[in-house]
Amino acid sequence: MGTTLVGSSPLFLQSGLVPRGSRIIVFESIFEVFLLLGTLVGVVVIGYMLYNAYKYRSGATKGDEEVGDRPVLGELPTGSGGGRKLATSFFMSMIIVVSLISWTYLTLLYVEEGPSADNSLDIEAEGYQFGWRFTYPNGHTTDGVLRIPAEQPVRLQVTSADVFHNFGIPELRVKTDAIPGQETETWFVANETGTYTAQCYELCGAGHSYMSAEVIVMPPDEYEEWYESTGNGSSESVSTENQTAFVEARPA
Amino acid sequence: MSDTDPERTDGGTEVGSEVVAGGHEDDHDHGHDFPGTGSIKRWFVTTNHKDVGILYIVTSLFFLVLGGVLAWLMRIQLWAPRAPGETILAPVAYNQAVSAHGLLMVFWFLSPFAFGFANYIVPLQLGAKDLAFPRLNALSYWLYLFSGILFGVSFFQGGTFSGGWTMYAPLNVPTFTPDVGASTAVLALVLFVASVTVSSVNFLTTMHRMRAEGLTLRNMPLFSWTILLTVWMMLFAFAALLAALMVLSADRLLGTTYFAMESPAGALLWTHLFWFFGHPEVYIVFFPALGVMAEVFQTFTGRRIVGRKWFIIAMVLVAIQSFVVWMHHMFLTSINLQVKTLFMITTIGISLPFDLMVFALIYTMLKGKIRFTTPFLFVFGALLLFIIGGITGVFLGAVVLDYEFRGTYWVVAHFHYVMVGGVTALVGGLYYWFPKITGRMYDEFLGKVHFAAYFVGFNLLYFPLFVAWETPRRVFDYAPELAPWHQLATIGGFVLGLSFLIMFYNLFKSAFTGDPVSDNPWEYATTAEWAVSSPPPLENFEGTPTYRDGHLSFILDRESDVTGGATAADGSGGATAGGGVATSPHTAVTTEYEPTVEATEVEGPSHASIWPFVLSLGAFLILLGISPLQDAAFPEGMMGAAYATTAVAGFGVTLGSLIAMGLEPFHGPVFDEGEAWPFSGIDNGKVGMWIFLASDVVLFGGFLGAYIFTRFAFGWTGWQPVPDDPIPGLVNTYILLTSSFTVVLALVAAEKKHKLGLVTSLGATFVLGIGFLVNKALEWQHLFHEGLWLSTNVRTSTFFLTTGLHAAHVIAGLIIALYLTARAWRGAYLEDNRSVEYFGLYWHFVDIVWLFLFPLFYIL
Ligand code: HEM
Numbered sequence A: 001m002g003t004t005l006v007g008s009s010p011l012f013l014q015s016g017l018v019p020r021g022s023r024i025i026v027f028e029s030i031f032e033v034f035l036l037l038g039t040l041v042g043v044v045v046i047g048y049m050l051y052n053a054y055k056y057r058s059g060a061t062k063g064d065e066e067v068g069d070r071p072v073l074g075e076l077p078t079g080s081g082g083g084r085k086l087a088t089s090f091f092m093s094m095i096i097v098v099s100l101i102s103w104t105y106l107t108l109l110y111v112e113e114g115p116s117a118d119n120s121l122d123i124e125a126e127g128y129q130f131g132w133r134f135t136y137p138n139g140h141t142t143d144g145v146l147r148i149p150a151e152q153p154v155r156l157q158v159t160s161a162d163v164f165h166n167f168g169i170p171e172l173r174v175k176t177d178a179i180p181g182q183e184t185e186t187w188f189v190a191n192e193t194g195t196y197t198a199q200c201y202e203l204c205g206a207g208h209s210y211m212s213a214e215v216i217v218m219p220p221d222e223y224e225e226w227y228e229s230t231g232n233g234s235s236e237s238v239s240t241e242n243q244t245a246f247v248e249a250r251p252a
Numbered sequence B: 001m002s003d004t005d006p007e008r009t010d011g012g013t014e015v016g017s018e019v020v021a022g023g024h025e026d027d028h029d030h031g032h033d034f035p036g037t038g039s040i041k042r043w044f045v046t047t048n049h050k051d052v053g054i055l056y057i058v059t060s061l062f063f064l065v066l067g068g069v070l071a072w073l074m075r076i077q078l079w080a081p082r083a084p085g086e087t088i089l090a091p092v093a094y095n096q097a098v099s100a101h102g103l104l105m106v107f108w109f110l111s112p113f114a115f116g117f118a119n120y121i122v123p124l125q126l127g128a129k130d131l132a133f134p135r136l137n138a139l140s141y142w143l144y145l146f147s148g149i150l151f152g153v154s155f156f157q158g159g160t161f162s163g164g165w166t167m168y169a170p171l172n173v174p175t176f177t178p179d180v181g182a183s184t185a186v187l188a189l190v191l192f193v194a195s196v197t198v199s200s201v202n203f204l205t206t207m208h209r210m211r212a213e214g215l216t217l218r219n220m221p222l223f224s225w226t227i228l229l230t231v232w233m234m235l236f237a238f239a240a241l242l243a244a245l246m247v248l249s250a251d252r253l254l255g256t257t258y259f260a261m262e263s264p265a266g267a268l269l270w271t272h273l274f275w276f277f278g279h280p281e282v283y284i285v286f287f288p289a290l291g292v293m294a295e296v297f298q299t300f301t302g303r304r305i306v307g308r309k310w311f312i313i314a315m316v317l318v319a320i321q322s323f324v325v326w327m328h329h330m331f332l333t334s335i336n337l338q339v340k341t342l343f344m345i346t347t348i349g350i351s352l353p354f355d356l357m358v359f360a361l362i363y364t365m366l367k368g369k370i371r372f373t374t375p376f377l378f379v380f381g382a383l384l385l386f387i388i389g390g391i392t393g394v395f396l397g398a399v400v401l402d403y404e405f406r407g408t409y410w411v412v413a414h415f416h417y418v419m420v421g422g423v424t425a426l427v428g429g430l431y432y433w434f435p436k437i438t439g440r441m442y443d444e445f446l447g448k449v450h451f452a453a454y455f456v457g458f459n460l461l462y463f464p465l466f467v468a469w470e471t472p473r474r475v476f477d478y479a480p481e482l483a484p485w486h487q488l489a490t491i492g493g494f495v496l497g498l499s500f501l502i503m504f505y506n507l508f509k510s511a512f513t514g515d516p517v518s519d520n521p522w523e524y525a526t527t528a529e530w531a532v533s534s535p536p537p538l539e540n541f542e543g544t545p546t547y548r549d550g551h552l553s554f555i556l557d558r559e560s561d562v563t564g565g566a567t568a569a570d571g572s573g574g575a576t577a578g579g580g581v582a583t584s585p586h587t588a589v590t591t592e593y594e595p596t597v598e599a600t601e602v603e604g605p606s607h608a609s610i611w612p613f614v615l616s617l618g619a620f621l622i623l624l625g626i627s628p629l630q631d632a633a634f635p636e637g638m639m640g641a642a643y644a645t646t647a648v649a650g651f652g653v654t655l656g657s658l659i660a661m662g663l664e665p666f667h668g669p670v671f672d673e674g675e676a677w678p679f680s681g682i683d684n685g686k687v688g689m690w691i692f693l694a695s696d697v698v699l700f701g702g703f704l705g706a707y708i709f710t711r712f713a714f715g716w717t718g719w720q721p722v723p724d725d726p727i728p729g730l731v732n733t734y735i736l737l738t739s740s741f742t743v744v745l746a747l748v749a750a751e752k753k754h755k756l757g758l759v760t761s762l763g764a765t766f767v768l769g770i771g772f773l774v775n776k777a778l779e780w781q782h783l784f785h786e787g788l789w790l791s792t793n794v795r796t797s798t799f800f801l802t803t804g805l806h807a808a809h810v811i812a813g814l815i816i817a818l819y820l821t822a823r824a825w826r827g828a829y830l831e832d833n834r835s836v837e838y839f840g841l842y843w844h845f846v847d848i849v850w851l852f853l854f855p856l857f858y859i860l
């Protein structure tokens, strides 16, 4: 899995603490930790809140014995003591948050570095209302379908022909903005062959809900065969079912 | 600029005015011209902060219903994934619903709802009789209402805006969203921002200048603290939004090309401008809710907040930092790793103070005597929701996760937990202050039922969205396996919405038939609003509130009504309503008597003016009239003529009401200066003017930022200045500098009570200003003949629009100068020259701006 990604990563990335590999692995492992810790913190904090709300409910006399001094109307506002407890919990939460985020920052460095140029496939993607066009290194263009080989990192240069879009393939955990006049870069690698869907993640007009493209991940040899058959400047176009239907359903 | 005009008269003293005195709400009709609360007229003319507060609350709830109905429509559409042709709302209609829902809820519901409380409660907490500029306060309200109506109109002009509440470029320009209604929606936002700006200036002046003796900033109640910080953020953030919206309006109506598809970096420019506003906006809508939480927690736990000082410091830090995190909304754009790192760090930095606030609230419950009344339940629930919203927000702060969450329902679920969590607290605030505002208690049982339905509905609505987070945002065709979660959400949406019916019924009925309450129905409430009658008298206090002895006391002079003072001092009355509500025996409030110092009070404050209403109507008509413009031209035919007529009529109404407002004798609240840091000894009007100019600096900053950003994207050196000849610009620089000098002369003459000198120097200023405009007109005409105009390219767009904005400032200044000259001619300003001084401040500011524009647009 993702073994093709060697690159020149700094040492700490090799340590195993920092998830690497395909973007699916990176995302899943971080998300899992966050979910786990998030749930834990949430349950503890909310549980503590509910417990104390019950414990100090009016009529449970507890409170009155300990504190005689209740706020009175017209006093100048002041605070209660308990600063040490507050400081302790604050620093604890700070440590959790800062260390979590710093940890993910290391994976951010890994993700941002991306695969090296020589073993990856460069493809340009262009969004338009309402679909995606792809251009291969040999100049071949496709519309509505992206064919890629399994196991090989793909680097995408993404832009837009009209409005702001956002290109994402949710199953492969890749996403980037498609901005007119700008080029953004991202990468991904698919380890499993099959058909995935790319979608638009930025509201771009009437067809936004249906602005998708097919992503076909082929076995490397089949891909090579297909790629050989495409010549300079040739093009093909496949619109997804929905898209065609949408364009037809649209009032002229 | 017109909003600076009335300010001067509010703060200033005019000759020959009539005394409009106020007493109790119920003894209003003793020959005064301020109608009672039962009269419809009252609500059109009132300038009283409590009336305006009620108007805000009621109006905002109306927009909640509107935004809620749109949300229901969306939730119905989302019941199942919709293939093309199977939609209930057509795709564009759905986009409009999403956009309008977001805009209505954030702008027209959430903030104004909070500001209803701010209006009502803050002056009471501060010990002020009203806001500093009561007419401006009414003006804020009417501008807000009319902006909402204008937004409503946009639905009927071919369809409202459909590009999302973030209004990303270039989808926001007519090439892609051609409906007239889309322009109207943008103009409605402009009007809304005008309302916010007027309101911010007013609140800041009031809160800094008009606190009771002993009520230093440090001693201010937490609700007032949150409002103070909110308003500071609003002042700057909304000025940035105004810049963005004005540029967008110019693109839509006049044909400038800032955001056009072809413009270099137009799309990125919008994201920067929008999010520079948008992130502070997140806290702007949340802070007041936090303030309500803090007050209600303290009251119903019977405990002072833990770590009050740190709580305040944390809020101040958040308010400042909120302006340096905006790019975390742009992690997937082309910004580089260094910038991402920086904004990731600032983002964590801003999340930490919230941890502290949450813990402070939780620890406040310890050793408490907690009463689970409706307000407490809502606020407690809000804290719980906020914790979930906060935890899920940390996920988004991790950039690698944000990459995948961006544009999905994770974001939708997260921000609803936070924002609607805030709404939850504000609903608690509504129950909390309801007895104060109406003098009657709501039905506690129905209140608890409302909470139960609300809380269940809320979580049923939004929690499943975390599970279904893979759904892309603003999309109604999603993966079929997610449908059950969306169906749960839709059911929850209906439960949540319907729960409000219980509240409306409860509050409506109780307002008329609820049990009457005493001054303070809540045991352990401490803030000053509970030390006056429910509802409070028109001018809030009998006597002068002060904290000089370390607690609230009222100083009455001998002549005053003694019984009125007594009400404030004792609180007998026994239990008044269900839910264990009892009148507090705990009070530190005392009443003292002092001999009257000034036996000759000059004039009582005024409470009524119709002009804020008329002025707002005028502004509404202007914007409605210009809404169909494209490339600065009206559409052909009858329709175009009708729109043009509307605009002209609106202009007449606006100008007329501005003049009427200037001439109307109106007196702001009289007050003895108590705590006024950092503006002690400076007149309210002057402080207001400074604050307004501060927001104007940000407005111009936005325009200049947009220019510089665009120019960098274009290539700084490849960009030639638009005017080939800098001489006219240079001449104008000299003209303006000279006019600054004549304004100084005018003030000197006024101080020396030299009428002729005053009139001549004001006149000279006016003439110089006209000279500036004529020179500019000639220059523009020349450029126009060379084929260079607003829409030619982005270079000319920036030139004409930015210098045009400056010229508009000059024109506004000249209108004021003309008005001042005319009045000076008739002998005004010799006794009281403050108006001249404030005009001078404004004029110098306009000149200084030119000193920046000239090199940037003519030389470099
Ligand atoms: C009361 C306070 C509320 C606020 C402040 C609020 C705010 C927002 C905002 C800012 C958006 C984003 C709009 C956009 O993407 O342009 C939004 C979207 C949405 N809201 Fe609300 N909302 C509120 C209540 C509700 C309620 C009660 C419901 C459901 C009954 C709801 C359902 C939705 C839905 C379905 C979307 C569309 C999400 C998407 O596709 O991106 N909202 N809301």
Ligand SMILES: [Cu+2]
Residues within 6 Å of the ligand: A165, A166, A200, A201, A202, A203, A204, A205, A207, A208, A209, A211
């Ligand atoms: Cu899209």
Ligand SMILES: [Cu+2]
Residues within 6 Å of the ligand: B278, B279, B282, B325, B326, B328, B329
């Ligand atoms: Cu933000």
